[in-house]
Amino acid sequence: MADDSTIEGRGPVTTLATPIRLDFDFTPGIAQSVFLRGLARGRFMGQRCPKCGKVYVPSRGSCPTDGVPTTEDVELANVGTVTTYCVVNVPFAGQSIEIPYICAQVLLDGANLSFMGLIQEIPTDEIRMGMRVEAVWVDEADLTPSLASVKYFRPSGEPDADYESYKEYL
Numbered sequence: 018m019a020d021d022s023t024i025e026g027r028g029p030v031t032t033l034a035t036p037i038r039l040d041f042d043f044t045p046g047i048a049q050s051v052f053l054r055g056l057a058r059g060r061f062m063g064q065r066c067p068k069c070g071k072v073y074v075p076s077r078g079s080c081p082t083d084g085v086p087t088t089e090d091v092e093l094a095n096v097g098t099v100t101t102y103c104v105v106n107v108p109f110a111g112q113s114i115e116i117p118y119i120c121a122q123v124l125l126d127g128a129n130l131s132f133m134g135l136i137q138e139i140p141t142d143e144i145r146m147g148m149r150v151e152a153v154w155v156d157e158a159d160l161t162p163s164l165a166s167v168k169y170f171r172p173s174g175e176p177d178a179d180y181e182s183y184k185e186y187l
């Protein structure tokens with residue numbers, strides 16, 4: 018008979034694997050719908066603050082600095098700059114990408130907010146801050162209103178961006 022903290026002969030229970038599932042519906046709202054519909058067309062869409070002029074991608078619908086609605090839709094470039102990155106070497110449950118791989122914050126040209134992207138087509142020891150990258154999209158027939166439409170980013174071949182151009186986005 019086990020007591021409160023042990024299973025007989027096996028010591029204390031430290032982990033427990035149990036199936037779990039969570040179904041939910043996501044309501045993106047107007048601003049994020051602009052972003053998601055853009056992804057379904059193979060475009061990065063953001064919104065500009067009418068007061069400070071910053072472009073957020075994806076936009077949350079308002080400027081966090083000025084507290085005003087971002088109502089002007091802006092199409093961003095397909096290229097951007099790696100501001101920071103992480104080389105993932107640790108396997109984890111449910112991992113779908115072969116390790117090692119690179120996750121990076123990518124600042125698209127024309128945007129004032131970076132977002133996380135997968136970097137491929139480059140050895141992991143060659144990634145660096147300031148590297149110019151371009152988005153690689155899934156085939157047109159497979160585009161959906163989700164980030165799954167972006168397969169990954171890869172080096173664009175352009176010279177690295179000057180640190181001054183992205184230092185405020187680290």
Ligand SMILES: [Zn+2]
Nearest residue numbers: 066069080083
């Ligand atoms: Zn603003």
